Amino acid sequence: MTIPACVFEVSLTTRDVPARGEIIKNWMLRLGLDPCGFVESHQGSLLRFSAYVKKQAEARRLVRILKSGRLRRVTITQQCLRKDDWVRPFWYGQRPFRLSRSFMVVPPETDGSSIASNRHYSFIRLETGLAFGTGHHPTTQLMAHLIERCCGKITSILDIGTGTGILAIVAAHCGAQKVLALDHDPHCIRAARRHLRLNQVTEAKIIKADFRTWSQHGQFDMVLANLLSHDLIDMKNKIVAKVRRGGYLAISGIAVNHAASVKTAFRQPSLVCLRVLRKNRWAAILYKKKIKAC
Helix, strand or coil: CCCCCEEEEEEEEEECCCCHHHHHHHHHHHCCCCHHHCEEEEECCEEEEEEEECCHHHHHHHHHHHHHCCCCCCEEEEEEEEHHHHHHHHCHHHCCEECCCCEEEECCCCCHHHHCCCCCCEEEECCCCCCCCCCCCHHHHHHHHHHHHCCCCCCEEEEECCCCCHHHHHHHHCCCCEEEEEECCHHHHHHHHHHHHHCCCCCEEEEECCCCCCCCCCCEEEEEEECCHHHHHHCHHHHHHCEEEEEEEEEEEEEHHHHHHHHHHCCCCCEEEEEEEEECCEEEEEEEECCCCC
16 A cells, blocks of 8 residues: 555544444444544543545545534544654554454564464454454454354355454454455445455455345355444344354444343344453354254
């Protein structure tokens, strides 16, 4: 990726309290903005969402849209960052970090010899910051753990809202021979396709589609849905219908204080809850679909 000499940063900063991030994302959607175009970061007691654009006019447009929402207790700022100022914070994730028990995320340009000595991990090359799903967020890490638990039991995967494609790559490493990943945002589609190439994942297919209106038939050994809680609840029947009998469903994007309502929504005779994971005020849930119809 060519790094521009200057970018404009538009940031929204607020207190980092439970469920605040999910409220901000819902608010962005109501304003017509896509949350996956923003980089989410946690700095002490603050939660920050930042977008990076090349043109000042686009930055001003974003500021106008964000201010029009009149959300309380947020600070909206805009600044021009020169290359030396923005490369380090924007590419913060470009240092190797552990995603889960078996996976480590490394920068795309990492020399293979520098990581060859650590053979306990599978390495995922990722340009974090390109789209939602950088690997730093607890929900992505929890989902990676749930996929690992099903390693060797899954040959087909549906990844709803793939973002960077990181979970599709994890699924391919865990034995999935057919990976279908969906996202409605073209920015995310470009990022996911680039990451599949970087990681030499040939068994995955990326489709630009909104799952709400997506009509392709077929079921999968495992369905992944790392979405906002209200989207999970709204689409629960369609999501569950994509899981074959005996297959698995992993969901996340759930603030801990919303976990009970999400579990209630997914309480169906055909599903058995196998595992609930929690990390830093976020939750993920693993279900198995019963083989026999109820």
